[in-house]
Amino acid sequence: MSNLLASPTTLWLTGATSGIGKAVAEALLEEGHHIIATGRRKEAIEELASKGKGKVTVAPADTTSTSDLERVRGQLEENAPVQLAILNAGTCEYLEISDYRASVVEKNIMTNVVGTAHSVEAVLPSLRAARKKGLEARLVIVSSSAWWFPFGRAEGYGASKAALTYFAQSLRADLAREGIDVTVVSPGFVKTPLTDKNDFPMPFLISAEDAAQRIIKGLKKGKAEIQFPKRFTWMLRVLGNLPQGIIDRMAASMARDQNQQQENSR
Numbered sequence: 001m002s003n004l005l006a007s008p009t010t011l012w013l014t015g016a017t018s019g020i021g022k023a024v025a026e027a028l029l030e031e032g033h034h035i036i037a038t039g040r041r042k043e044a045i046e047e048l049a050s051k052g053k054g055k056v057t058v059a060p061a062d063t064t065s066t067s068d069l070e071r072v073r074g075q076l077e078e079n080a081p082v083q084l085a086i087l088n089a090g091t092c093e094y095l096e097i098s099d100y101r102a103s104v105v106e107k108n109i110m111t112n113v114v115g116t117a118h119s120v121e122a123v124l125p126s127l128r129a130a131r132k133k134g135l136e137a138r139l140v141i142v143s144s145s146a147w148w149f150p151f152g153r154a155e156g157y158g159a160s161k162a163a164l165t166y167f168a169q170s171l172r173a174d175l176a177r178e179g180i181d182v183t184v185v186s187p188g189f190v191k192t193p194l195t196d197k198n199d200f201p202m203p204f205l206i207s208a209e210d211a212a213q214r215i216i217k218g219l220k221k222g223k224a225e226i227q228f229p230k231r232f233t234w235m236l237r238v239l240g241n242l243p244q245g246i247i248d249r250m251a252a253s254m255a256r257d258q259n260q261q262q263e264n265s266r
C-alpha cells in the first residue's frame with residue numbers, strides 16, 4: 001500500500017490536456033489533489049484549471065524542449081513538496097512500409113523516450129527534496145503493452161515504448177536506495193484522440209475514464225507495474241512467449257492483412 005493520494009497530494013502530470021492524462025487529472029482534482037499540469041496546448045490546461053477550483057498550476061511545455069522544462073522545473077520547486085510525477089505525454093506515429101521514413105521512428109523516440117528522460121531531469125530534484133523531508137515519492141512512467149508483440153507499422157512506437165519501459169525499470173533499480181519508487185503503466189487500447197485515428201480493430205478497448213481509475217487504484221496500492229485491461233495484457237504475454245518462428249509468422253500475416261486493408265482504402 002501507499003500513503004500517496006490518501007490525503008491531498010501535489011503532483012506533476014504531463015500530457016494533462018487530452019485522453020488518459022486529462023481523465024487522470026479530472027479524477028484527481030475531484031479527490032482534491034493539486035496538479036501541476038503540462039502539455040503543449042496552454043489553452044487546454046487553462047480550461048482544466050477553470051474547473052480545478054484553484055488546484056491546477058498551469059505549466060505548459062513541450063517535453064522535448066529543455067528550455068520549456070527548465071521553466072517547469074522552477075514551478076515544481078515553487079510548489080514543493082511534489083511527491084508524485086506522472087509522465088504520460090506521448091505520441092503514436094505509424095510507419096508506412098511502402099514509404100519508409102526514419103523520421104517516424106525519430107518522432108516517436110523523441111517524444112516518448114527523450115521527452116520523458118528530460119522530464120525526469122526536471123522533476124528528480126523535487127522528488128529528492130520530498131524524500132529529504134521524510135515524505136514518500138513516486139515517479140510514474142506511462143509506457144504501453146504494444147511492444148510485447150511485433151505489430152506491423154509499430155516499428156517506431158513499439159521501439160519507443162520498449163526503450164521507455166527499460167529506462168523506467170532501470171531507473172527503479174538506481175532510485176531504490178533513495179526510496180523513490182518507480183511505477184510503469186502499460187495500458188492496452190484506450191479510447192482517446194490518439195487511438196481515434198486507428199483504422200484497425202482494437203480488442204478490449206476501454207474508456208479514458210476507466211484507464212484513469214485503474215491507474216489511480218494501482219498507485220494507491222503502491223504497485224510497481226500497472227497493466228490493463230488484464231484480458232488484453234495476458235493475451236499479449238502469451239503470444240509474446242510463443243516460439244519466435246510462430247510469432248514471426250503470426251506477425252507477418254497480421255501485417256499483410258493490415259497493409260492490404262490500407263491499400264484497399266486508398
Ligand SMILES: NC(=O)c1ccc[n+]([C@@H]2O[C@H](COP(=O)([O-])OP(=O)(O)OC[C@H]3O[C@@H](n4cnc5c(N)ncnc54)[C@H](OP(=O)(O)O)[C@@H]3O)[C@@H](O)[C@H]2O)c1
Pocket residue numbers: 014015016017018019020021038039040041042044061062063064088089090091092111115142143144145186187188189190191192193194195
Ligand atoms: N490510448 C491508448 O490506447 C494508449 C495505449 C498505451 C499507451 N498509451 C500511452 O498513454 C499516453 C497518453 O496517450 P493518450 O492515448 O491519452 O493520447 P492523447 O489523447 O493523444 O494525449 C497525449 C497527451 O500528450 C501530450 N503531448 C504529446 N506530445 C507532447 C510534447 N512533445 N510535449 C508535451 N506534451 C505532449 C498531449 O498534449 P498537447 O497536445 O497539449 O501537447 C496530450 O495531452 C501516451 O504516452 C501513450 O503512448 C496510450
